[in-house]
Amino acid sequence: MNSQIYPCLWFDGKAKEAAEFYCTVFHSGRILNDSSLVVNFELDGKNFMGLNGGPQFKINPSISFTVSCKSITETNQLWDKLFEGGKALMPINKYDWSERYGWLQDKFGVTWQISVSRDLSPQKITPSFLFANNQFGKAEVAINFYSSVFSSSKTDLLIHYPAESAYQGNILYSEFNLNNNSFIAMDGPGGHEFSFNEGVSLVVECEDQKEIDHYWTMLTSDGGEESMCGWLKDRFGVSWQIIPKGLGQILSHPEKGELAMQALLKMKKLEIEKLINP
DSSP: OEEEEEEEEEEEOOOOHHHHHHHHHSSSSSEEOSSSSSEEEEEEEEEEEEEEOOOOOOTTTTEEEEEEEESHHHHHHHHHHHHTTTTTEEEEEETTTTEEEEEOOOTTSSSSEEEOOSOSSSOEEEEEEEEEEEGGTTHHHHHHEEEEEEEEEEEEEEEEEOSTTTTTTTEEEEEEEEEEEEEEEEEEOOOSOOOOOOTTTEEEEEEHHHHHHHHHHHHHTTEEESSSTTTEEEETTEEEEETEEEEEEHHHHHTHHHHHHHHHOOOOSSSHHHOOOO
């Protein structure tokens, strides 16, 4: 099982506006398809979904996007574009871990960690988890859990807080890979006014019903929660959408699309056969 995993951003009616903005910010950005509900787009080879979900959920810094730049000039340029109408969470500057780094929240609420990196990975934009508040100290447990869920997985880097730190044993920084998709995870000490929510979810595109059943069962285990329409929350509060590959085509079918949507709205875990033949 090597299903694609990509982030979904929850917007209040501004999914297309946001997607168009990001496509002007990144050199290689393009909109893949657009409907009144969903916009799929690609930024430097990383797929994203923008969802017009309404005002119910807001994007917050619990899942941000780390962008690795090849030079200080590129870092500054990207910061300036994304900072327009936004705010700094950590001002762009020189830090111990990078010659040039900054963390910002853009005008749509999405948060970006931008830095120059001499060791560029093939994936330029990487979703980054911050385990804070009630989830503080669970980053390493989460990495191990996700690695058990996705058969093609590995941990590339795992740095703990040093022995002299008050946070000894917790994760200062880590990089891991699930189904050839890179992720970052950190434990965030101190008080934070945010936690994982539906504002940023992770979409898993499945080849068949067997894959849907597997990911649904595994991710809802040990305290996870089922939701509706293929959505769930795992034991750490991270939201996932477990969907069949080609769901957009099923829902846009000229004859069966409306019936498929009606069937989907009644489901928790998605059943492909009932979507194809509603």
